[in-house]
Amino acid sequence: MPAVSAWVAAAALAAVPTWELWRERWELENGEGSFEIHGCVGMLGGEEWPLSTLRDDLSRVVETAEGWAVPALAVLLGLLAYVRGKDHEVVGRRVAVLLVLTAVVEPLVPMYSEPGSCGQTIPLLSADWFRAVLHGWGSNQLCLLLAAALVYAASRTATREKPVEEGTGTAWRRAVAALIDYLVVVAALRAVVEPAWSLIDQGYIWVFWFRQGLLGRLGDVLDSRVKPEELLALSALLLYFWAQHTLWGRTLGKRLLRLRVADARTGERLGAGRTALRTLAFPFLAFVPDVGLVLLLAAGLGAFLDAGGQVLHDRLLGVAVVRHRPRHTAPEGAHAGG
Known part of the structure; x- marks a missing residue:
């Protein structure tokens, strides 16, 4: 063929x-x-x-x-x-x-x-x-x-009986929302954590910390080279996602792109426990020695090739990322995870 x-x-x-x-x-x-x-x-x-x-x-x-x-x-x-x-x-x-x-x-x-x-x-x-x-x-x-x-x-060569619906069209929105959240977290770490820690440790220079990416910081954790203040910063990263998803079902990035995290079956906001498990899935994969980043790429690839766009841990937890619409508008269509 x-x-x-x-x-x-x-x-x-x-x-x-x-x-x-x-x-x-x-x-x-x-x-x-x-x-x-x-x-x-x-x-x-x-x-x-x-x-x-x-x-x-x-x-x-x-x-x-x-x-x-x-x-x-x-x-x-x-x-x-x-x-x-x-x-x-x-x-x-x-x-x-x-x-x-x-x-x-x-x-x-x-x-x-x-x-x-x-x-x-x-x-x-x-x-x-x-x-x-x-x-x-x-x-x-x-x-x-x-x-x-x-x-x-x-x-585009094969024929199909009916048009393919790509979830609710959230694929590009999730990517842009993730980029916004990334930049917000980096900015918050530098604008808040750096000045606060400089009051505690006058000899520590945080500027070099921010020239290395967050993935490099995760690597330092695995190699036991991360400092306590850096571990605190990484914990703040997890808190950023957990708190917002628990309270509102969406981070700042998702809010700007009109997305939210919800129960895949009911469409309601997740509880604190299930949100915590979803938040910890990223560092759990990243902290696997030698192949942490490979596992993250594999998880992303699986979602990329899934028609609904759900990663494996979202499917296991029954979670979906859907378009956010005010309650007075029409109900949402198919779910799309991420």
């Missing part, structure tokens, strides 16, 4: 970044080949908070996703949905979007440095930075974009 062949070709193209990454590592370990440094990932750059914090976390996600062939795996799971004839168009669109996002984000996350020096990084969003990002586009981006085009075209 031509459509199946297109899916297989897309999987092969999506595997190119993983192949390139492991080939580079093999050459470095064996002293073969040569390479040119285009950026200094992981260095302390200029004062670009909170974008530097977000960039650090994105760099970890992209490197892990490419190292574990997540784009190719997403295509193969999409092929499975296509063969089964179940929600293939919804899954195809999501897989195509995932491939495009991976291609676009990859050149954005390195800490590009001035030519001939790794000590001075190029400021984010400057003209030099945009030029460096454009030069960062290469074969990986081309392969991922071609794979996305093949997936999207193949997902």
Whole structure:
């Protein structure tokens, strides 16, 4: 079947970044080949908070996703949905979007440095930075974009008896809401916790804390290198989500995007206990030694390929993320988790 062949070709193209990454590592370990440094990932750059914090976390996600062939795996799971004839168009669109996002984000996350020096990084969003990002586009981006085009075209070839409904259309809203909550948490930690702690410990410099992403802080917890004040900050992160979901069923990000967390069966707000279990699911996966981030990506991939968009722990807890509508409007349609 031509459509199946297109899916297989897309999987092969999506595997190119993983192949390139492991080939580079093999050459470095064996002293073969040569390479040119285009950026200094992981260095302390200029004062670009909170974008530097977000960039650090994105760099970890992209490197892990490419190292574990997540784009190719997403295509193969999409092929499975296509063969089964179940929600293939919804899954195809999501897989195509995932491939495009991976291609676009990859050149954005390195800490590009001035030519001939790794000590001075190029400021984010400057003209030099945009030029460096454009030069960062290469074969990986081309392969991922071609794979996305093949997936999207193949997902639209099969006929269906009725139009596919993609939940309540909350997929992009959940992503934007998550980004808003991320930035709110980082800003709150710096605006509130940093000054308060400076009164207790005059010798502690928090500015370096915020140049490393939250995922890096979780890694420090696993390595027993986190300080008590940093553990307090991470606890505040969990409290941010638990308290708002318990009281109102939505965080600031979800409020702005008109989403809320609810019981999947009744549509009512969750209790404190079930909300706590849902909130702890993220750190529980993240704290698994060596593969914590991989498990988080797997959970996200599962939700991405699910027609309703629910992650596994939401399905187990009977939780859904739905569009928030005032009580005087029409009742909500199908649920969509996240």
